[in-house]
Amino acid sequence: MTQITLHNTKTRQTEVFVPLNPANVRLYLCGPTVYDRAHLGNARPVLVFDVLVRLLRHVYGADAVTYARNFTDVDDKINDRAAATGRSIRDITDETIGWYHADMDALGADRPDLEPRATDWIPAMVEMITGLIDRGHAYATEGHVLFAVDSYADYGALSGRSVEDMIAGARVEVAPFKRNPMDFVLWKPSDTDQPGWDSPWGHGRPGWHIECSAMSYGLLGASFDIHGGGIDLQFPHHENEIAQSCCAHPEASFARYWIHNEMLQVEGRKMSKSLGNFFTVRDLLDQGVPGEVIRLVMLGTHYSRPMDWTEDKRLTAEGALRKWRALTAGAAPGAIDPEVITALADNLNTAGAISALHRLANAGDAGGLLASAQMLGLLQDGMGDWLAASGDDAALVDGLLADRAAAKAARDFAAADAIRDRLVAAGVVLKDKPGGVTEWQIGAGADLSSLKG
Numbered sequence: 001m002t003q004i005t006l007h008n009t010k011t012r013q014t015e016v017f018v019p020l021n022p023a024n025v026r027l028y029l030c031g032p033t034v035y036d037r038a039h040l041g042n043a044r045p046v047l048v049f050d051v052l053v054r055l056l057r058h059v060y061g062a063d064a065v066t067y068a069r070n071f072t073d074v075d076d077k078i079n080d081r082a083a084a085t086g087r088s089i090r091d092i093t094d095e096t097i098g099w100y101h102a103d104m105d106a107l108g109a110d111r112p113d114l115e116p117r118a119t120d121w122i123p124a125m126v127e128m129i130t131g132l133i134d135r136g137h138a139y140a141t142e143g144h145v146l147f148a149v150d151s152y153a154d155y156g157a158l159s160g161r162s163v164e165d166m167i168a169g170a171r172v173e174v175a176p177f178k179r180n181p182m183d184f185v186l187w188k189p190s191d192t193d194q195p196g197w198d199s200p201w202g203h204g205r206p207g208w209h210i211e212c213s214a215m216s217y218g219l220l221g222a223s224f225d226i227h228g229g230g231i232d233l234q235f236p237h238h239e240n241e242i243a244q245s246c247c248a249h250p251e252a253s254f255a256r257y258w259i260h261n262e263m264l265q266v267e268g269r270k271m272s273k274s275l276g277n278f279f280t281v282r283d284l285l286d287q288g289v290p291g292e293v294i295r296l297v298m299l300g301t302h303y304s305r306p307m308d309w310t311e312d313k314r315l316t317a318e319g320a321l322r323k324w325r326a327l328t329a330g331a332a333p334g335a336i337d338p339e340v341i342t343a344l345a346d347n348l349n350t351a352g353a354i355s356a357l358h359r360l361a362n363a364g365d366a367g368g369l370l371a372s373a374q375m376l377g378l379l380q381d382g383m384g385d386w387l388a389a390s391g392d393d394a395a396l397v398d399g400l401l402a403d404r405a406a407a408k409a410a411r412d413f414a415a416a417d418a419i420r421d422r423l424v425a426a427g428v429v430l431k432d433k434p435g436g437v438t439e440w441q442i443g444a445g446a447d448l449s450s451l452k453g
C-alpha cells in the first residue's frame, strides 16, 4: 500500500499517515462563515483537501473515506449583514451556501460527504458545554459560559505558545467576568433581535469554536484522523477546538493530524474579507477564467507556502490545459503515472505531480496524462467546455501565431510585428516565452472580428 506522509502542525513533524481505521478514514475541514461570496483565498483549503481526499480514496478505497466540512451559519458577521440589509438570516445563509456550492463545483471540487450546518447542531453544543462545566473546564457567568484555559494544561500546545505569551500578544476581549483574560466564549446571551436558543444559561447562541468541536464529535467521533483549515485558524480557533474536545472527551485523541494551508496573498498580505483586498472566485469565473485554470494555478504552489494569484500564472496554466485538452481529446484514461502518486503521497507535493503531467504531455502519453490529471481533479469530464466555446477563436489565434513564427523564421520581422500588432489590437494578450513558444489569452473585452477574413 502507498505510504502517505503529511506535515502535522501538532507535532511540527512530517509523519507517516496511519489511519485509526483504514476502512473509514475521517477528515474534518473548517468551512466558511456564510454571509458573503467565497474569495479566492477561501478556495485554497477546499482545493488542498479535495486533492487529499482524492489521494486517500485512491489508497484506501473510494468508500473508505468520510470527509466533513461545516457551514458556520450562526455568527455575528451574519447578524450584522442581516441588520444592514433588512434580510432574514436564513435567507442570507441559504443564498450564500448556494453560491459556495456553485463556486466550488466550478473549481472541480467534489462536495464533502457531510456538510453540517451549525444551527442544526445546537443541542449537541449545549450537551458538550454542559459536560465541560460538569468536569470543571468551564463556568457560567452573567448569561455567558466561558472555557477556563487554566483548567487545561496543554492549552497553547498546537500553536506553541504559553498562556502568558498569548495574553501579552493578543488583543483579547477583556471582560470583568473572565477569570483569565484568555478564557473564551462557549455560549453567549442573545437579545430578542439576535438568533438564539433556550439553554440552561438562558436564551443565547454558541461561540464559534464549540461549533466545530460538537459537529466533528457528532459526525466523526471523539477521535478521528485529520483536521484542517487555513493557518490563520491555528490560533485561536483550532487551539480552542482542541481544548474543548480533549476536555470533553479526555479518553480520546481528537484529531491526530493537523494540516494547515498557508495563505493566498495580495502584495504580501493575506487575502481577506476584513482587509477588503479580495476578489471572489465568481469574479474570476465571470471574467472568463475557467475553473480548471484556477485549480491548476492554485495547485501549482505547495499548500505550505504563501502564494499570489498572478496574470502570468493564469496564462501559463491556461496554455498547459489547452495543450493537455487537445492531446487527450477522445482518449480513454490509461494508468495513473506512479510519479503522480509518489509526489502526492509526499506531503501533497502537487507541484511535483504537475511536473509529471508535463512530462506525460511531452511524451504524448494521452491516456496516462488523462488518468493522472484526473487524480488531481484536472481534465475532469464536463469541465472542458471553455475550450470548445473558444475552439474557433483558438484556431484563429494559433493560425496567426504560426504565420508570425514563419515570418520570423524567414527574417521578415516587419511582417511578424504586423501580425503581433493585429492580435494585440484585437485584445489578445501575448507572452513570448523562451524557446520560441508564445502563450496567449483572449483578454477581457477582446473582439476578434478584425482577425477574421
Ligand SMILES: Nc1ncnc2c1ncn2[C@@H]1O[C@H](COP(=O)(O)OP(=O)(O)OP(=O)(O)O)[C@@H](O)[C@H]1O
Pocket (backbone or CB within 6 Å): 030, 031, 032, 033, 040, 041, 042, 043, 044, 045, 228, 229, 230, 231, 232, 233, 261, 262, 263, 264, 265, 270, 271, 272, 273, 274, 275
Ligand atoms: N487568504 C487566504 N488564503 C488561504 N486560505 C484562507 C484565506 N483566507 C481564509 N482562508 C481559509 O478559508 C476558510 C474559511 O474562512 P472564513 O470563512 O472563516 O473567513 P475568512 O475568509 O478567513 O474571513 P476574513 O477573510 O475576513 O479573515 C478557512 O479555512 C480559512 O483558513
Ligand SMILES: [Zn+2]
Pocket (backbone or CB within 6 Å): 029, 030, 031, 212, 237, 241
Ligand atoms: Zn473549525
